[in-house]
Amino acid sequence: MNSSFLDRLLRNWLTLRKPVSRLQAVGLGVACILLCLTGWWLITHGANESRLVGPLTLPSPAETFSKFSELWNDFALTRNVLVTLRRVSIGFALALMVGIPIGVTAGCFPRVHAFLSPLIMIGRNVPLAAVLPLMIFIFGAGEKNKVMFIFVASVAFVISDAARAIMDVSARYIDTAYTLGASRWQTISKVLVPLAAPTIFSACRQMFGLAFGYIMLAESIKIADEVGGLGYQIQIFQRRGFREHIYLIILVIPMVALVIDQVLAWIQRQLFPHMHGGDGMLRSLVRITLIPWESLKSLVFYRTPVSLSSAATEERLK
Amino acid sequence: MSQPPAQVIGMGTVLDHVRTPQEVLRPHVVEFRNVTKTYNAGKADEFTAIRDVTFVVEDVVEKGEFICVLGPSGCGKSTILRSIAGLEPQHPATSGEVLVLGQPVVGPGSDRGMVFQDYTSFDHRTVLENVTFGLECLHMPRKPRDELGREWIHKMGLNVGTDAHKYPHELSGGMRQRVAIARTLILKPRIILMDEPFGALDPLTRLNMQDLLVKLWKEVQATVFFITHSIEEAVFLGDRVYLMSNSPGTILEELKIEPATSSANEMQRQPKFLEAVYYIRDKITKLESNQ
Numbered sequence: 001m002n003s004s005f006l007d008r009l010l011r012n013w014l015t016l017r018k019p020v021s022r023l024q025a026v027g028l029g030v031a032c033i034l035l036c037l038t039g040w041w042l043i044t045h046g047a048n049e050s051r052l053v054g055p056l057t058l059p060s061p062a063e064t065f066s067k068f069s070e071l072w073n074d075f076a077l078t079r080n081v082l083v084t085l086r087r088v089s090i091g092f093a094l095a096l097m098v099g100i101p102i103g104v105t106a107g108c109f110p111r112v113h114a115f116l117s118p119l120i121m122i123g124r125n126v127p128l129a130a131v132l133p134l135m136i137f138i139f140g141a142g143e144k145n146k147v148m149f150i151f152v153a154s155v156a157f158v159i160s161d162a163a164r165a166i167m168d169v170s171a172r173y174i175d176t177a178y179t180l181g182a183s184r185w186q187t188i189s190k191v192l193v194p195l196a197a198p199t200i201f202s203a204c205r206q207m208f209g210l211a212f213g214y215i216m217l218a219e220s221i222k223i224a225d226e227v228g229g230l231g232y233q234i235q236i237f238q239r240r241g242f243r244e245h246i247y248l249i250i251l252v253i254p255m256v257a258l259v260i261d262q263v264l265a266w267i268q269r270q271l272f273p274h275m276h277g278g279d280g281m282l283r284s285l286v287r288i289t290l291i292p293w294e295s296l297k298s299l300v301f302y303r304t305p306v307s308l309s310s311a312a313t314e315e316r317l318k
Numbered sequence: 319m320s321q322p323p324a325q326v327i328g329m330g331t332v333l334d335h336v337r338t339p340q341e342v343l344r345p346h347v348v349e350f351r352n353v354t355k356t357y358n359a360g361k362a363d364e365f366t367a368i369r370d371v372t373f374v375v376e377d378v379v380e381k382g383e384f385i386c387v388l389g390p391s392g393c394g395k396s397t398i399l400r401s402i403a404g405l406e407p408q409h410p411a412t413s414g415e416v417l418v419l420g421q422p423v424v425g426p427g428s429d430r431g432m433v434f435q436d437y438t439s440f441d442h443r444t445v446l447e448n449v450t451f452g453l454e455c456l457h458m459p460r461k462p463r464d465e466l467g468r469e470w471i472h473k474m475g476l477n478v479g480t481d482a483h484k485y486p487h488e489l490s491g492g493m494r495q496r497v498a499i500a501r502t503l504i505l506k507p508r509i510i511l512m513d514e515p516f517g518a519l520d521p522l523t524r525l526n527m528q529d530l531l532v533k534l535w536k537e538v539q540a541t542v543f544f545i546t547h548s549i550e551e552a553v554f555l556g557d558r559v560y561l562m563s564n565s566p567g568t569i570l571e572e573l574k575i576e577p578a579t580s581s582a583n584e585m586q587r588q589p590k591f592l593e594a595v596y597y598i599r600d601k602i603t604k605l606e607s608n609q
Contacts, residue, residue: 175405178425180505181427181455182452274486274487275441294460298457
């Protein structure tokens with residue numbers, strides 16, 4: 001073995017925080033998946049009796065993937081994924097609609113924050129498994145209790161993250177806005193919120209992943225008129241002993257989560273080009289849609305300020 | 319009051335005392351009357367930033383004065399500036415009066431524009447959107463606003479075509495401060511407050527910015543308050559230099575400076591320029607060693 005080659009290879013691979021090329025990064029990821037599949041295959045290959053891990057505990061990869069078409073067709077995988085997604089999305093959207101305005105207000109005004117802090121503290125520490133039955137009491141069986149469960153699980157985090165993001169904007173930006181003549185409301189809407197927005201978005205992106213996990217919990221409680229969803233499917237498969245299907249769903253969930261996360265990452269780049277280096281398509285779109293509103297405000301409010309008119313300069317020269 | 323002759327040192331003239339509002343007859347742009355600012359009064363960490371500060375800046379016809387404030391570190395220079403701007407927590411003063419154009423300061427406003435040392439460009443806005451921020455707050459329609467913005471970007475020596483749509487993080491420190499200055503000057507403020515605006519720039523950029531500032535200041539005819547640690551900068555830019563004492567700061571001396579006749583780089587080689595610089599440097603060195 002050529003030791004200097006090994007030496008160079010090690011030094012190259014083990015340099016601290018050395019950036020890796022995109023191709024290599026993908027290649028390494030694929031290698032990891034292949035390694036896991038090989039491990040899975042190794043411990044489950046052979047006749048049923050000679051396996052390292054029995055088929056009742058862990059079916060082999062071939063057995064598992066052979067059931068995919070059944071899951072897709074007979075058990076309507078797509079529909080169930082969509083049902084689950086719909087619940088999480090509605091619940092989470094509600095949490096954002098309620099949580100962000102409250103959080104921003106709390107971040108801007110410490111007195112509001114002090115007033116709300118007990119509620120936020122309780123909301124963040126509430127035992128979710130205990131809340132679930134309550135949701136069923138309050139909202140009954142069906143969609144509402146699941147949507148509200150996601151709402152309750154995430155709203156306190158949305159509020160506190162939004163408040164924290166606003167509070168973390170340096171005071172010097174407020175001073176600057178004020179000395180440029182911005183009103184308090186303009187300082188909030190044109191400076192504090194836009195500067196905090198990327199942080200709030202990142203926090204929410206992470207939280208959406210968590211909410212996706214919580215919905216499984218809500219769906220796994222069986223009530224009379226149950227209407228599907230991935231969590232519910234898992235429940236059914238467990239009762240029927242369909243191990244392969246459960247493993248498949250466990251593999252499907254991260255895929256769905258990955259797709260959603262990539263979509264959110266794209267939105268993030270298009271909305272906040274100054275933070276994430278995108279081309280800011282959505283940001284431009286937002287600004288364009290605001291133009292008529294802005295023009296309307298100009299019509300109503302704009303008066304040529306004394307200091308900018310030429311009369312003022314002449315006056316000063318007298 | 320008896321008036322002993324003022325002392326001439328190079329380009330500067332050290333007045334025998336700091337002028338008070340009562341003795342200046344022309345209209346006052348800014349006046350401080352016995353202003354003291356104490357934080358956490360009565361508590362263990364009580365701290366007096368400035369004590370009994372009295373001075374007056376007169377309204378000079380056809381041009382504002384360029385006032386530089388020099389002093390040892392921590393002497394309360396920023397406190398004076400932020401009191402004029404009306405920014406908390408420096409505003410309101412614990413005692414005494416801060417008057418701008420004869421009116422007490424009640425809060426911040428665009429008539430007193432401020433440029434900070436830290437880069438305070440709004441990161442989410444492009445250069446053009448940063449420069450026109452104040453006009454946007456006045457609800458000026460988009461078209462004239464952007465035109466005026468481009469005009470100022472050009473005046474600041476930035477390239478309208480390539481720089482207007484860049485974000486602040488794509489700019490160098492010098493360019494960011496150009497944006498910050500343009501953003502303030504576009505509003506034609508009566509008073510411009512600058513808190514060490516060139517403190518973070520490299521020496522060459524700093525000299526260029528000084529020349530640019532002199533040029534633009536003549537155009538906007540505003541009174542400038544300029545805080546700096548660089549004595550050369552103060553003597554080059556200032557019509558008047560206030561020299562502050564150790565903390566709690568008060569104004570020790572007022573110097574009148576001859577206007578500069580050439581660029582920053584050339585002025586700084588002239589003996590009478592250096593004489594004034596050395597005089598002030600000795601004073602500040604002495605103050606800092608007594609701290």
